[in-house]
Amino acid sequence: MALRKILTQGDPALSKVCRPVENFDHRLHTLLDDMKETLAQANGLGLAASQVGILRRVVVVVDSQGEMVELVNPVILSWEGEQTGLEGCLSVPGQYGMVTRPYKAVVRAQDRAGNQFEMEGEGVVARCFFHELEHLDGHLFVEHTDRLYTTEELDAMEQEDGQA
Numbered sequence: 001m002a003l004r005k006i007l008t009q010g011d012p013a014l015s016k017v018c019r020p021v022e023n024f025d026h027r028l029h030t031l032l033d034d035m036k037e038t039l040a041q042a043n044g045l046g047l048a049a050s051q052v053g054i055l056r057r058v059v060v061v062v063d064s065q066g067e068m069v070e071l072v073n074p075v076i077l078s079w080e081g082e083q084t085g086l087e088g089c090l091s092v093p094g095q096y097g098m099v100t101r102p103y104k105a106v107v108r109a110q111d112r113a114g115n116q117f118e119m120e121g122e123g124v125v126a127r128c129f130f131h132e133l134e135h136l137d138g139h140l141f142v143e144h145t146d147r148l149y150t151t152e153e154l155d156a157m158e159q160e161d162g163q164a
């Protein structure tokens with residue numbers, strides 16, 4: 001396994017539409033292993049292959065148990081509800097924005113062997129599904145918000161809240 005470099009906003013790979021995975025071979029397995037190592041190192045909740053410069057429909061998300069789940073060729077089957085909260089991205093380091101997403105979603109994907117499965121997520125996990133799948137179509141969360149906050153700004157806002 002090896003760490004891969006996480007590309008940041010402005011890199012052309014992040015605005016490309018990724019192609020489906022057709023071969024469930026050792027190259028895919030190496031990519032998935034590397035993505036999981038890279039995500040763990042970055043302490044993130046999800047990572048899409050385009051973020052490491054590979055234009056394939058591959059995503060790793062952290063589930064509600066804290067385990068990483070590999071999603072190959074994922075599609076969102078259904079969703080319900082709504083949540084609004086702070087969202088960030090490893091490709092937009094140090095910046096966060098309020099983004100509204102569905103509260104629950106069901107995703108259908110393939111595992112590293114090509115077997116289809118479905119996964120349900122709610123709260124942060126559902127937010128992650130939408131965030132990561134958007135990466136595969138060349139979109140970033142910043143498109144959903146007019147205002148980005150730095151960690152310092154968020155800390156200052158929390159203090160103000162505490163005093164009010």
Ligand code: NI
Pocket residue numbers: 088089090091131132135
């Ligand atoms: Ni992201």
